[in-house]
Amino acid sequence: MGPVYAEIELTNGDDLAFVRRNILGKEEVKRMNVSAMVDTGAINMCINENIQEYMQFPLVEHRKFVVATGEVKELPVVDNVIIRFKNRSTTCRAIVLPNDSEVLLGAIPLEDLDVIINARRQELEVNPESPDMALMKLKYHKRVD
Numbered sequence: 001m002g003p004v005y006a007e008i009e010l011t012n013g014d015d016l017a018f019v020r021r022n023i024l025g026k027e028e029v030k031r032m033n034v035s036a037m038v039d040t041g042a043i044n045m046c047i048n049e050n051i052q053e054y055m056q057f058p059l060v061e062h063r064k065f066v067v068a069t070g071e072v073k074e075l076p077v078v079d080n081v082i083i084r085f086k087n088r089s090t091t092c093r094a095i096v097l098p099n100d101s102e103v104l105l106g107a108i109p110l111e112d113l114d115v116i117i118n119a120r121r122q123e124l125e126v127n128p129e130s131p132d133m134a135l136m137k138l139k140y141h142k143r144v145d
Contacts, residue, residue: 004038004117006085006105006124010047012055013080013091030055034103038117038124042106045081045094051103052096057081060093086126088113088134112136 011031018024032055034047047055057078064074076096083090083105090112097104105124114127114134127135 002122004122004124005035006038007033008036008105009033009084010051010055011082011084012057013082014058016082017080036103036105038110039104040107040110040117042104043108044104044106045083045092045109046097046101046104046106047078047081047094048097048099048101048103050100052076052078055081057094063095065095083109083113085113085115085124087132088115088126090134 009031010033011029015024015029019026019029032051034051047057058080059076060079061077062074063077064072067073075098077093078096079093081092081094083092090109092109092112112134114130114136115124116127117123118125129135
């Protein structure tokens, strides 16, 4: 199976909060459509510096990461990234990769979106077992006193 790509929309969640507070107009919310490589081997969402420059997601920290070459790099991590795929959306953090690196859609946002990879058609799809909305698994135990 070759690489799978998905067309997703990114929205700045901080901008939406400003709209709710009447600080920004709806037309000022930063949005962008991107093609993301669906990467189940990656944990997080990864965007690049060019996307970050336009979207202006809030920086929350810098972290060290071991990249595929084995090199350790310190990279920015941004927050309040809203990802929309078809009728699904999730909010997450994203690692900002250098320059115009490929956008990666990792395991955490994939799980939260409740999507599956159709290997035969090599595309991302909404989970057919829950087509109307994401279905999340939640395990909890009743407290016994």
